[in-house]
Each structure stands twice: as C-alpha cells, then as structure tokens.
Amino acid sequence: MGIKVVPYTEDRVPAVKAFNQRMADGGTGWGWYEWAEDRWLPRRDGLHVWREHFLAVDDDDEVRGAYALKPQAWLVHGETLTVTDWQGPVSEGLLSRRYAALGLRMIRDMLKKYPLLYSWGHGGNEAAMLQLLVALKWLIHDTPxxxxxxxxxxxxxxxxxxxxxxxxxxxxxxxxxxxxxxxxxxxxxxxxxxxxxxxxxxxxxxxxxxxxxxxxxxxxxxxxxxxxxxxxxxxxxxxxxxxxxxxxxxxxxxxxxxxxxxxxxxxxxxxxxxxxxxxxxxxxxxxxxxxxxxxxxxxxxxxxxxxxxxxxxxxxxxxxxxxxxxxxxxxxxxxxxxxxxxxxxxxxxxxxxxxxxxxxxxxxxxxxxxxxx
CATH class of the missing domain: 3.40.630.30 (Gcn5-related N-acetyltransferase (GNAT))
Incomplete structure (x- = not known):
C-alpha cells in the first residue's frame, strides 16, 4: 500500500480524528491536531513566521502519520535565512511494524521542503529519534x-x-x-x-x-x-x-x-x-x-x-x-x-x-x- 504526504486540509479532519482514535486505542499517548489551519501561527501575508501541517495518507485516504513545520526568518552570521523547526513526526509505526519506516519517510519529506531544518526540544525519553537523527548525520547540541x-x-x-x-x-x-x-x-x-x-x-x-x-x-x-x-x-x-x-x-x-x-x-x-x-x-x-x-x-x-x-x-x-x-x-x-x-x-x-x-x-x-x- 502506497503512502503519500499531503497538506492538511479541512476535508481531512475526519480522517485525522480516526487516526487519533486508533493511536488512543493503542495506548500511544500521541495524536494530531483536529483542525487544519494552525491556530497559533496561520500563514499571513507579510509575516515571516508561520506553521503548516502535513499528513501521511495511504491509498484509502486513511491518515497514518502527521507532522508540522514552522518556517521563520533567522539571522545567521548577518544573513537572513529561512530556518524551519519541525514538530512530530507522529505515526502508526508505534502500533504496527507495517509503518515502522514512516517516521524516516516524513523526515526526508521535511528536508525536501525546507533543507535548513532543526528540532529544539528532544529529551532523554526520545532516544530512538535522536539515534535516528545521528544516523542521518544531524548535529546534536545539548543545552540546559x-x-x-x-x-x-x-x-x-x-x-x-x-x-x-x-x-x-x-x-x-x-x-x-x-x-x-x-x-x-x-x-x-x-x-x-x-x-x-x-x-x-x-x-x-x-x-x-x-x-x-x-x-x-x-x-x-x-x-x-x-x-x-x-x-x-x-x-x-x-x-x-x-x-x-x-x-x-x-x-x-x-x-x-x-x-x-x-x-x-x-x-x-x-x-x-x-x-x-x-x-x-x-x-x-x-x-x-x-x-x-x-x-x-x-x-x-x-x-x-x-x-x-x-x-x-x-x-x-x-x-x-x-x-x-x-x-x-x-x-x-x-x-x-x-x-x-x-x-x-x-x-x-x-x-x-x-x-x-x-x-x-x-x-x-x-x-x-x-x-x-
């Protein structure tokens, strides 16, 4: 069964709710936002920071994973660059080996959209994700x-x-x-x-x-x-x-x-x-x-x-x-x-x-x- 990554649109809210129910029934403690437009940072003209959401869906249009990106203008060595944070990815890889590689697939999709990518917030309980990022040659910098x-x-x-x-x-x-x-x-x-x-x-x-x-x-x-x-x-x-x-x-x-x-x-x-x-x-x-x-x-x-x-x-x-x-x-x-x-x-x-x-x-x-x- 194929998986494609698509923008989160209003018509997919019911599928996200079904995804959340499966994640809850499986005891994962994870889920995704049940609204398509970001409520914190919707995209607005003239604003250089926003959040956008994406869904991993199968051939039956069932949601199997999700992530969000937050592009923002950064000043790096005096140059303005678009640097992007990611939230997630959350996937049914927590429930089934069938989707075990979906997290990696979504990270690669993020990098295609915004190569200057970072995540700020991983802790000790996310060791598996950190190990994956190290394998992908990401730099990990510890902060207090x-x-x-x-x-x-x-x-x-x-x-x-x-x-x-x-x-x-x-x-x-x-x-x-x-x-x-x-x-x-x-x-x-x-x-x-x-x-x-x-x-x-x-x-x-x-x-x-x-x-x-x-x-x-x-x-x-x-x-x-x-x-x-x-x-x-x-x-x-x-x-x-x-x-x-x-x-x-x-x-x-x-x-x-x-x-x-x-x-x-x-x-x-x-x-x-x-x-x-x-x-x-x-x-x-x-x-x-x-x-x-x-x-x-x-x-x-x-x-x-x-x-x-x-x-x-x-x-x-x-x-x-x-x-x-x-x-x-x-x-x-x-x-x-x-x-x-x-x-x-x-x-x-x-x-x-x-x-x-x-x-x-x-x-x-x-x-x-x-x-x-």
Missing part, C-alpha cells in the same frame, strides 16, 4: 534547563515528576513537613545568586504589545548574536498574540529610563500535569537584550514572576550570556536537558558550529513554542 523553586513546600508536595514512587513521595513529604526542604532550596538559590549582581535598577513593565521600541532593540541586537530567529515587533506580536496560546505576558525591561531588553513570561496553574502536577508554573519563555544586559533582564523578569506567586520558574536557554544570567539570578542550571538537532544543510549555514554556538540564542519560544509550561 534553568530552574528556580519559589515555594519549596508546594514544589515538594505537588511535583508529579519527582513523586513517581512511594519511596520518593515519602522522602519528599519528609523534606516538606520537616522544613529541611524549604531551608535547603532557599539556601541553594541564595548561594547561587551570590555569583552576580541583583540588578535592582532594572524594572519590568507589562505591556500590551511589541512596538517601535522593540524594533529599535532588535536593531541593536542584530550584530550581537551569531544565530537567532528574527525578533522584531511584527514577528513577536505574531508569536505572542493578544489572545490565545501561549498566553504570554510581555515585559518591557528598562534601566534608568532606557530600554535594555524584554521578556515574555508565562504564569499557569497546572492540573495533573505529568511533570509539574498541580504546581503554579512560571516560565521565561522568550527574551532579548544585548548579551551584557541578559542578567538584568532575567533578574527583572524573575522578580515579576515571584511577585505573582508562582511556585517555580523554568526556562530553556542556549546562549552562554543568558545561561550565566539565569545562574546569577539564583537559578539551578541543569545541564544537557534539551537537544538542538541540526540538519546537515543547517550545519553548513551555522559553520563553524563550535564558534557559532557561543552566539546561538534559543529560548522556549523557538521550535514549536513553550509547550509543557
């Missing part, structure tokens, strides 16, 4: 997760990822109720925060959108990074719309009346989340500043989220200055928690990568957005 626990007792009592066994639950409850956990986290973050200035002179103001001030900041930053997605006002207003996902809060960060950067933060009360349980989770989902001002922006964004009452704050980062800024703000920097997977063609564009990686700026907003927060 930055974590700050604001309310230790709630973190210990509600974190589903840590409380995955009776033994762990008992140990965490002991730490919570004895006060040792509270004291330990407070001392940890206090000690980590001694490594850098507090940046009390940097202030964060919540704003309804990105304006001319953001364009001016973007222009100042274009020569300060080796590779990053374009972050002008038009792009950011598309990535962080006034309504709907990802429900980002835009912070304009100033010092002595001058704009030094911005951050997009999230504040979400989760329920039964597989990682964070019922925690109120903050996230620094995106940020921009000159590298020397990164620490000030992190400090201002952190104070803003702490004042709102979040239980913890997390952020994925790649640039050394931003990682250092999170560390100086008292965050625990957990190494090698997220992979930046780079296609051979994109490797060529980023070459020499050993130099470029020191100026590579990735945040949770890159890739397919701040899922999981």
């Amino acid at each position: 997760f930055c974590l700050k626990v604001c309310h230790p007792i709630r973190f210990l009592r509600r974190n589903a990822y840590l409380r995955d066994s009776t033994r762990n639950r008992l140990a965490l409850d002991l730490l919570a109720f004895s006060g040792a956990g509270w004291l330990g986290f407070k001392l940890l973050h206090w000690g980590l925060g001694l490594r850098g200035p507090a940046h009390r002179d940097a202030t964060a103001e919540e704003v309804p959108s990105f304006g001319a001030w953001a364009d001016a900041l973007w222009e100042r930053c274009t020569t300060a990074y080796q590779a990053l997605g374009v972050r002008d006002a038009k792009t950011m207003n598309a990535l962080v719309p006034a309504e709907g996902w990802p429900n980002g809060i835009r912070l304009r960060v100033r010092r002595a009346g001058e704009d030094i950067g911005w951050a997009v933060v999230l504040d979400n009360q989760l329920e039964n989340d597989p990682r964070f349980g019922d925690l109120r989770v903050g996230c620094v989902a995106d940020c921009l500043a000159l590298p020397e001002d990164a620490g000030a922006v992190v400090a201002a964004a952190t104070r803003f989220l702490e004042a709102r009452g979040v239980d913890m704050i997390g952020s994925n980062q790649s640039h050394p200055a931003w990682i250092e800024g999170f560390g100086a703000a008292g965050y625990l920097v957990l190494r090698d928690r997220r992979c930046f997977a780079v296609s051979p063609a994109l490797q060529d564009a980023l070459a020499p990568f050993e130099d470029t990686r020191t100026g590579l700026h990735l945040t949770n907003m890159d890739g397919h957005g701040p899922h999981g927060f």
Whole structure:
C-alpha cells in the first residue's frame, strides 16, 4: 500500500480524528491536531513566521502519520535565512511494524521542503529519534534547563515528576513537613545568586504589545548574536498574540529610563500535569537584550514572576550570556536537558558550529513554542 504526504486540509479532519482514535486505542499517548489551519501561527501575508501541517495518507485516504513545520526568518552570521523547526513526526509505526519506516519517510519529506531544518526540544525519553537523527548525520547540541523553586513546600508536595514512587513521595513529604526542604532550596538559590549582581535598577513593565521600541532593540541586537530567529515587533506580536496560546505576558525591561531588553513570561496553574502536577508554573519563555544586559533582564523578569506567586520558574536557554544570567539570578542550571538537532544543510549555514554556538540564542519560544509550561 502506497503512502503519500499531503497538506492538511479541512476535508481531512475526519480522517485525522480516526487516526487519533486508533493511536488512543493503542495506548500511544500521541495524536494530531483536529483542525487544519494552525491556530497559533496561520500563514499571513507579510509575516515571516508561520506553521503548516502535513499528513501521511495511504491509498484509502486513511491518515497514518502527521507532522508540522514552522518556517521563520533567522539571522545567521548577518544573513537572513529561512530556518524551519519541525514538530512530530507522529505515526502508526508505534502500533504496527507495517509503518515502522514512516517516521524516516516524513523526515526526508521535511528536508525536501525546507533543507535548513532543526528540532529544539528532544529529551532523554526520545532516544530512538535522536539515534535516528545521528544516523542521518544531524548535529546534536545539548543545552540546559534553568530552574528556580519559589515555594519549596508546594514544589515538594505537588511535583508529579519527582513523586513517581512511594519511596520518593515519602522522602519528599519528609523534606516538606520537616522544613529541611524549604531551608535547603532557599539556601541553594541564595548561594547561587551570590555569583552576580541583583540588578535592582532594572524594572519590568507589562505591556500590551511589541512596538517601535522593540524594533529599535532588535536593531541593536542584530550584530550581537551569531544565530537567532528574527525578533522584531511584527514577528513577536505574531508569536505572542493578544489572545490565545501561549498566553504570554510581555515585559518591557528598562534601566534608568532606557530600554535594555524584554521578556515574555508565562504564569499557569497546572492540573495533573505529568511533570509539574498541580504546581503554579512560571516560565521565561522568550527574551532579548544585548548579551551584557541578559542578567538584568532575567533578574527583572524573575522578580515579576515571584511577585505573582508562582511556585517555580523554568526556562530553556542556549546562549552562554543568558545561561550565566539565569545562574546569577539564583537559578539551578541543569545541564544537557534539551537537544538542538541540526540538519546537515543547517550545519553548513551555522559553520563553524563550535564558534557559532557561543552566539546561538534559543529560548522556549523557538521550535514549536513553550509547550509543557
């Protein structure tokens, strides 16, 4: 039976729903969006970032797999290139060996459409996918997760990822109720925060959108990074719309009346989340500043989220200055928690990568957005 990859159109929604039902019945935990037009980033004239979806269908027009692409203008070594993230692929290879090669087929199809391809978000539970990418000569670059626990007792009592066994639950409850956990986290973050200035002179103001001030900041930053997605006002207003996902809060960060950067933060009360349980989770989902001002922006964004009452704050980062800024703000920097997977063609564009990686700026907003927060 032949398989073809086609654009996701409205008439194929029933077939996607049937695909999702088969995946659910098989206990895979995976599925695909049950709407054809992307609700986050639909394609619009004049906008240089969007998402498009594709389906792998058989001769009977049954959906057997799916993936999404997010092309975006990037600035790489001063040149504007279209660099594309992929989400998925999801396929019935999880259910039947008949479709075992479909994931590879879809990756090759992605590369034909957009050779400058990357994925930002693979972790340890996706070892098989990473092994496949390595076999295809993709570059895998490990990056950290930055974590700050604001309310230790709630973190210990509600974190589903840590409380995955009776033994762990008992140990965490002991730490919570004895006060040792509270004291330990407070001392940890206090000690980590001694490594850098507090940046009390940097202030964060919540704003309804990105304006001319953001364009001016973007222009100042274009020569300060080796590779990053374009972050002008038009792009950011598309990535962080006034309504709907990802429900980002835009912070304009100033010092002595001058704009030094911005951050997009999230504040979400989760329920039964597989990682964070019922925690109120903050996230620094995106940020921009000159590298020397990164620490000030992190400090201002952190104070803003702490004042709102979040239980913890997390952020994925790649640039050394931003990682250092999170560390100086008292965050625990957990190494090698997220992979930046780079296609051979994109490797060529980023070459020499050993130099470029020191100026590579990735945040949770890159890739397919701040899922999981």
